[in-house]
Structures are given as C-alpha cells and as structure tokens.
Amino acid sequence: MKFRFILELFNSFNFVLAPPTCILCGKIIENNPIGSNHICSHCWENLPQPKNSKDILERFDQHFGAENNPFSFAFSLFDSEKNHQFLEIIHYFKYSKFTQIGKFTGKLLGEKIKDEIEKKQIKVDYIVPVPIHLVRKRERTFNQSEIIGQAISKVTAIPLETKLLKRVVYTESQTQLGFEERISNVSKAFAITRDKAFVENKNFIIVDDVLTTGSTLYYCGKILKENGAQKLMLAVLTTA
Numbered sequence: 726m727k728f729r730f731i732l733e734l735f736n737s738f739n740f741v742l743a744p745p746t747c748i749l750c751g752k753i754i755e756n757n758p759i760g761s762n763h764i765c766s767h768c769w770e771n772l773p774q775p776k777n778s779k780d781i782l783e784r785f786d787q788h789f790g791a792e793n794n795p796f797s798f799a800f801s802l803f804d805s806e807k808n809h810q811f812l813e814i815i816h817y818f819k820y821s822k823f824t825q826i827g828k829f830t831g832k833l834l835g836e837k838i839k840d841e842i843e844k845k846q847i848k849v850d851y852i853v854p855v856p857i858h859l860v861r862k863r864e865r866t867f868n869q870s871e872i873i874g875q876a877i878s879k880v881t882a883i884p885l886e887t888k889l890l891k892r893v894v895y896t897e898s899q900t901q902l903g904f905e906e907r908i909s910n911v912s913k914a915f916a917i918t919r920d921k922a923f924v925e926n927k928n929f930i931i932v933d934d935v936l937t938t939g940s941t942l943y944y945c946g947k948i949l950k951e952n953g954a955q956k957l958m959l960a961v962l963t964t965a
C-alpha cells in the first residue's frame with residue numbers, strides 16, 4: 726500500500742517534470758504557438774487539408790440517396806482518409822482520455838464554424854453531440870462528441886444540447902446479429918427525448934469525432950428531420 730503510494734507520487738512528479746511530447750512525431754513540444762500539449766506546430770501545420778463540405782455530403786448521397794440527405798453543410802478540421810496515421814489524434818483523445826486534444830481541436834473547429842455561419846448569416850439554435858451508449862460512457866467516463874461540442878459552443882455562443890438525442894439501449898439479441906444487420910440497426914439506435922415543438926423549425930449542428938460511412942450522423946439527422954428540424958449541419962474533427 727505504502728509502496729503503491731510512493732510509486733503514484735513519483736509518477737505524478739514525473740508527469741509534471743517530463744516535457745510534453747508530440748503524439749504524432751514524438752518530438753518535445755516547446756512554446757507551442759498553436760497551444761496544444763499533444764500535437765507540435767509542425768505536425769499540426771502538416772495535417773491533410775479538410776475535405777470541402779460538398780465532398781463530405783456526397784457520402785450521404787451515395788449511401789442513402791441524395792433526396793434523403795438531411796444535411797446542408799459539413800464542417801471538418803482535417804482529412805484522414807488516405808493517411809490513417811492521423812487518426813492517432815482521435816485515438817489518443819478517445820481511448821487514452823487525452824481530453825485536452827478534444828478541447829483544443831473543438832475550439833479550432835468552433836472558430837471555423839463561427840466564421841462560416843457569420844459569413845453566410847445562418848442562425849444556429851443548438852449544437853447537438855452524437856450521444857454514446859450509457860454503458861460506454863461509464864467505461865470511457867466521457868462522451869468525446871460532447872467535449873468537442875462544448876468547445877464549439879464556447880467559441881460560437883450557440884447553446885449545447887446534450888439531452889435531445891439519446892442512444893437507445895441495445896438488446897441482448899442484437900449482439901448475435903451479423904455486420905450488415907447491425908449497421909441497419911443503427912437506424913433504430915437513436916431516440917428523441919423532447920417534444921416535437923423543441924425541434925420544429927430549428928437549425929442544428931450535429932457533432933461527432935470522425936465521419937466514416939456517415940451512418941451514425943445520418944440517423945441522428947434523420948430523426949431530427951422527422952421531428953421538423955429545418956436546417957441541419959454536421960461538424961466532425963476528421964473524415965476517414
């Protein structure tokens with residue numbers, strides 16, 4: 726018990742004394758002008774440029790049909806599709822609980838959103854993070870989309886709405902299903918917890934960490950549209 730305490734004490738001192746290193750290149754980060762303790766300015770400047778909104782939205786057209794695409798605009802910070810090593814940023818944030826990464830990247834994404842909506846004069850009513858299952862939240866202790874959403878909300882002054890969407894509990898039998906069937910079950914994964922009047926004629930930005938097939942964001946968007954949402958946009962840190 727005593728030994729463990731000393732070890733923990735040592736580790737915490739070591740953590741304070743050890744200079745922060747970049748999660749991508751391993752170099753020591755000194756006086757980082759971009760303000761991150763996890764990504765050096767060189768790596769940050771060399772992140773692949775984000776895809777434009779039109780290209781991102783085309784994924785939804787392809788998978789679900791253009792007439793069903795609930796989104797009118799997509800924001801992202803960088804692209805990882807051809808360079809999967811940049812997904813490390815997300816892994817460190819999500820699984821190693823480096824929440825500072827989410828706060829930092831979320832802030833930058835927020836600045837981008839702020840510029841764009843001011844330029845286009847779009848009124849956004851709520852920022853809505855994609856919810857995670859309660860069990861997963863207990864394991865991970867946080868919802869990564871919520872951390873990004875908080876940072877966006879802080880920059881843009883658009884209220885964060887975390888209760889509107891809920892990830893409905895998966896039943897035992899669903900774990901027996903095949904991959905395809907499970908994907909189709911994403912369609913039933915979300916529920917709305919407020920009445921229709923809350924959603925009707927409002928504009929939302931739905932936030933997630935990564936966009937791959939887009940099925941999660943699609944079904945979140947679909948349920949809001951079905952409940953009368955007017956304009957839906959999406960914001961992700963990266964596309965993969």
Ligand SMILES: [Zn+2]
Nearest residue numbers: 747750765768
């Ligand atoms: Zn680096």
